[in-house]
Amino acid sequence: MLPAPFEYHAPNTMDEALGLLDELGEDAKVLAGGQSLIPLLKLRFASPAHLVDINKIKDLDFLEERDGMLRVGPLFRHKSAERSSLLASRYQVMADAAPQIADPIIRNRGTIAGSVAHADPSGDWGTVLLALDADLVLRSRSATRTVKAREFFSGPFSTALQPTEILSEIRIPAARPQTGGAYLKLERKVGDFATVAVAVHLQMEDGKVGSAGIGLTAVGPQNIKAGQAEAALRGASLDDTTIKEAAALAAEAAEPTADQRGSVEYKRNVVRVFTERGLKRAYERARGGG
Amino acid sequence: MAVETPLKGNIGDSIRRKEDDRFIRGRGNYVDDIALPGMLHMAIHRSPFAHARIKSIKTEAAQAVPGVVAVVTGALLAQHKLAWMPTLSGDTQAVLATDKVRFQGQEVACVVATDPYVARDAAALVEVDYEVLPAVVTPQQALEPDAPLIRDEKDGQTNNHIYHWEAGDKAKTDEAFAKADRVVSLDTFYPRCHPSPLETCGIVADVNSATGHATLYMTSQAPHAHRTLFAIVAGLPEQNIRIISPDIGGGFGNKVPIYPGYVVATAASLLIGKPVKWVEDRSENLISTGFARDFHMSGEMALSNDGRILGLRVKLLSDNGAFYADAQPTKFRAGLFHIVTGSYDVAAAHVEADGAYTNKAPGGVAYRCSFRVTEASYLIERLVESAALEMKMDPADIRLKNFIKPEQFPYMSATGFEYDSGDYPRAMQVALDKLGYQSLRQEQAEKRKKGELMGIGVASFTEVVGAGPGKHYDIAGLRMFDSAELRVHPTGKAILKLGVKSQGQGHETTFAQIVTEELGIPAADVEVQEGDTDNTPYGLGTYASRSTPVGGAATAMVSRKLRDKAKRIAAHLLEASDADIEFDQGKFFVRGSPAKSKTIQDVAFAAYTNLPDGMEAGLEGVTYYDPPNMTFPFGTYLVVVDIDRGTGQVKVRRMVAVDDCGVRINPMIVEGQIHGGLTEGFGIAFMQLITFDEEGNCLGSNFTDYLLPTSWETPRFEMGETVTPSPHHPIGAKGVGESATVGSPAAFVNAVIDAVAHLGITNIDMPVTSDKVWAALHEKGAAE
Amino acid sequence: MSVSQPITVTVNGDRKTAEVEPRLLLVHFLRETLRLTGTHIGCDTTHCGACTVLVEGVPVKSCTMLAVQADGQQVTTVEALAAGGTLHPIQAAFKQEHGLQCGFCTPGMMLTSIALLQEKPDPTDEDIRWALSGNICRCTGYMNIVKAVRSAAAQMKAAAAVPAATAAARS
């Protein structure tokens, strides 16, 4: 399994990279961690004529809270997320998800932004960003625009990104006190994509749910935001009935297909079970436990 | 640390492995590491369809790629009578398809180029025009009257049936069933899986067109047998073929057959006059080389009211793929499956087996298994579990009640095996004690009250390994003996050359230790060589746990041969009569006066410098060992699982493994073999599956879908042992490389069933995936 | 074929310059161009870790990185571990604890382990299993690999405790 030929560019600045993309258009692909793109090249499922490697560009590997936002740079890698104390203390849904991505060696190179740009319906980060209600900053040579995560994904491996654009930053509303999150993933072994995964992010206010984010992985043509479940939680107190109701709504939002990993019924059930468990865990954490 | 153990390497010494020094430095020499001057690279164009007629093959575009040297098709091979080759089961197999393709991934054309990347580029450009035919993907479908005929090229083949085979006594078995108080039955499918050693298969073929000599560096578990088969297939004089099987990155049965890639690379090297390398991709390995299992089994067990097993009846249907290429002894069409009475004293048994062609890859290799003993062991251990449920007996108790008793050995089984030795109750007891069985049963009862699912699985396997004897067991006509040649040099250092071939089992250490035990030469002074057919005596190779039982016995016997001669030389040196010389730990002395002695090193020197009159010089010998019987390793495995009712996930909490493989030559290596086998058993039980859709597309063609356990999922094993020597093996050893893969799948599945049986769930076929467990729970209204 | 481009990679401390096609995978650069065959290939899909090397000290699957991406970087392969003829503690431990059988996964396992021990000098068994879960071994069942890493950790800690001069001589 070896890639077909292509040309390789390793610009040193963002402007140079955007210039190249502008010039090459559809013929070019951005290369970040390469942990999705290179396997595709090897299997010859993708054969772009040009690769634009952004790894030589300085200052793209960042994670910082600034101006009410958590900002994630395009070269911020899974491994850094896994080791971040900031994420562990304030963005648990991210901290939970990171070590469940792929395997430890792949995590050393793969990036959050690359994962989101790749938009695999079984990928984990998109779901997490949906739960966190993130914004994605898309930059081209001529313009910069911001797209809501929930408007970004448009189907399997397809997004709002234009070939000339780079996902230059992910922006997440900064966590306030009393937030808690959880990411539950059912995988068959380490290195497997999810059979089902559920992301939960809760913001509690005076003992009630201020806002809730719920994202679903691998149960539809793209990562899904379970909007009705989120709405049902808003303003409610998190008792068992509410949790069950929200979990049932999340299960309804899922559109799984049957495959070797399981039946439609099975996957829907796991969504329900994980949403329940995820809400409980997130609630615990929001109250300062777990 | 890193202090070498001071042990000399006698039997029972866990000395560190001699082979490790090169591997830990990255200096192993695997086939893909070989680069010869002028070497070309081959890539294979494979069929995307499971069943299709080939209307035309166009190679011009491939041929035109710069760097391409040749494109080989079946038509070209046919000109050299090489388009078809014989299989290990007496069938034929297409080398490159000429008429039809019969499984997805079948070899259709090969491109030879100066660079591996270019070879792949060009292979993709071979254009084949197919007429797609309906695919047959199960043996049940295959045997329907109107099923498409897969092997239409075969004279006299009018349907997809391959063989019918029986073992045991039908009348006696029927009688036992007629008398039975109860009959339990189990229909189960042991699915197709793949050995998947970490190194795939490959070859560097170097045929010298001037001399006609062919040197083939091959991933071969059986280099000598492969040389003979190559001579027959390719029509090359056997003395001109040299097969070198260098370091092998795991075999597990995958490297027993001869694959089309080997044959084409050799033919290409012959035609082009340059060395040709072919190394498979992982997906090629998974879709086209030696699969294992794929057995549909129906078992029935006749029982008395007090839980005695009276009889056993089994019907089998094997899915052999498009070519019947099972690697197994000729006389036994379903391998050694008839060992299915297992560890139990069963008076009557009958096995009936049929095989069918399907549009799937051929293979039927013994994946870490002695010819279908794995399927047999699984069936009997699952059936005994069903019997325990039916009789409401504890699974340990029903086994203890039916075990062959220690005093019954040698034991003649109802299907004709003579078990050499065993103490099954003891192995079981050691395992139960180690686990703390009773208190776990209590815990289970308490958990059950709370609605939690926990199970304890028991399996007490008996294996049959170490084929021959040669008069009963042969592969493609070659009798299953094995060989050892030992040369002791004047300075007392030795070279041992074997007909078997390690793929990681540690032969360079273990076999040296046998020489140490028998001759007293420290293991460090014994160099072990294998794998080069020009340099080693003929043998049948390493698979089916036969190296220690057969090759190890040959080593002991040749050492003894040399020891006898050494005694005579010692007598000469000590000026005593031969009959008065005793030997102990590398020293020869006159009976009664051990103080005056000659070492083996003294004697070795004398063998070249100071011999008694009339004695031939040298201290060398060779032995071909034909075992009088096979060996029968056994043991008990216990598994504890917890099940998540919401997701169906099974967590293996504990696993205790007690193995009895007779005398342990190097206990450290033995334990390592068991760890590895248990892990593969775990993988087979829970995740390793090669399956197909209705069109015959393989759904396990890379590691994304064919799941192998990592360090994270793999259980932490707790080991125990008992030692019951084999009475007929020169050092009392039995094989151990496969016991754990044979015995453990049933233990894992029994544990799952034990957790859910009270809900009315009596079977879940492997792999026991979380969705299947949840579906079973859900059906009984017991899922979360 | 696409245009080759020059790269300079520091492999095991030696600067290596070569003209390579952009599509050449790092693993092939190491194995074929430099003939460092201790790095192995076990799969097509980035699952097995047999190809693991350290790039700037970080474990990377060299089948999933392009050689051109390593331009200007430091790569460490198994061949560097016994520099000066002395085994690295991880090598000694793999042998001592029987952490290998066929040896095919071993280079990758050892390199991943070294990176782990650098980050966590005193790992638990769970830490070790977690860190090695991107490297598949088909032979050992991982039990003895875990033992080997634990024992190497102890060795390295003991070595770090001895006077600096001795330690320097060791590495």
Ligand SMILES: Cc1cc2nc3c(=O)[nH]c(=O)nc-3n(C[C@H](O)[C@H](O)[C@H](O)COP(=O)(O)OP(=O)(O)OC[C@H]3O[C@@H](n4cnc5c(N)ncnc54)[C@H](O)[C@@H]3O)c2cc1C
């Ligand atoms: C064996 C294996 C298992 C895996 N398991 C999981 C898993 O369980 N969960 C999971 O989520 N992922 C998994 N992955 C994927 C992994 O997380 C990848 O790292 C990730 O999907 C892609 O990130 P990358 O940085 O490697 O992107 P690349 O491979 O470099 O790029 C991926 C795609 O995104 C584009 N792209 C990358 N960055 C940008 C950017 N900044 N702007 C615009 N376009 C960009 C590229 O052009 C390309 O099309 C697995 C991968 C492998 C090989």
Ligand code: FES
């Ligand atoms: S070769 Fe398998 S991960 Fe690189």
Ligand code: FES
């Ligand atoms: S030792 Fe063989 S794969 Fe690990």
